[in-house]
Amino acid sequence: MIPVQGLYETHLTVSNLERSIDFYRSILGLELAHRIPERNVAFFWIGGRETSMLGLWSIHSSPLQLKLHIAFQTTLDQVIQSPDYLRSKGITPRDGSGVEIDEPSVFPWMPSANVYFDDPDGHSLEYIAILSGQARQDIPGMMTLSQWNSL
Numbered sequence: 001m002i003p004v005q006g007l008y009e010t011h012l013t014v015s016n017l018e019r020s021i022d023f024y025r026s027i028l029g030l031e032l033a034h035r036i037p038e039r040n041v042a043f044f045w046i047g048g049r050e051t052s053m054l055g056l057w058s059i060h061s062s063p064l065q066l067k068l069h070i071a072f073q074t075t076l077d078q079v080i081q082s083p084d085y086l087r088s089k090g091i092t093p094r095d096g097s098g099v100e101i102d103e104p105s106v107f108p109w110m111p112s113a114n115v116y117f118d119d120p121d122g123h124s125l126e127y128i129a130i131l132s133g134q135a136r137q138d139i140p141g142m143m144t145l146s147q148w149n150s151l
Helices: 017-027 075-090 145-149
Strands: 009-014 030-035 042-045 052-058 069-073 105-106 111-118 125-131
Touching: 009 017, 017 042, 017 052, 017 075, 030 111, 075 111, 105 125
Parallel strands: 009 052, 069 125
Antiparallel strands: 030 042, 042 052, 105 111, 111 125
């Protein structure tokens, strides 16, 4: 068996490549790595050059409309700040069940702090930070970060 050390690259289909390039560069701050206009694709570095990559492929008028999910690892402070930041960009922050939130949600079984939001094509994106401390498999579902901190 060859041990997997991480995920290097993932891809999403998008309906408008220019709009998506603007979103991922301007809103998420990802660095545009490369474009191949004749293939309708753009690649972004995630976490710096050669760390990991996101490919965006334009589907034009294709009826394929998959809604996928990607979680972006960041710091806890950044996850805490993200609901306000996302709202300032006209984006609704949500928890893992789709409910609008003002503070990060927590999955106690990991534990992680999370804020979900959508890209222009409805793909589910997430800011995530793994929390220090003991995972709580005994607590089902989600809770707010303030509830987690009061445990």
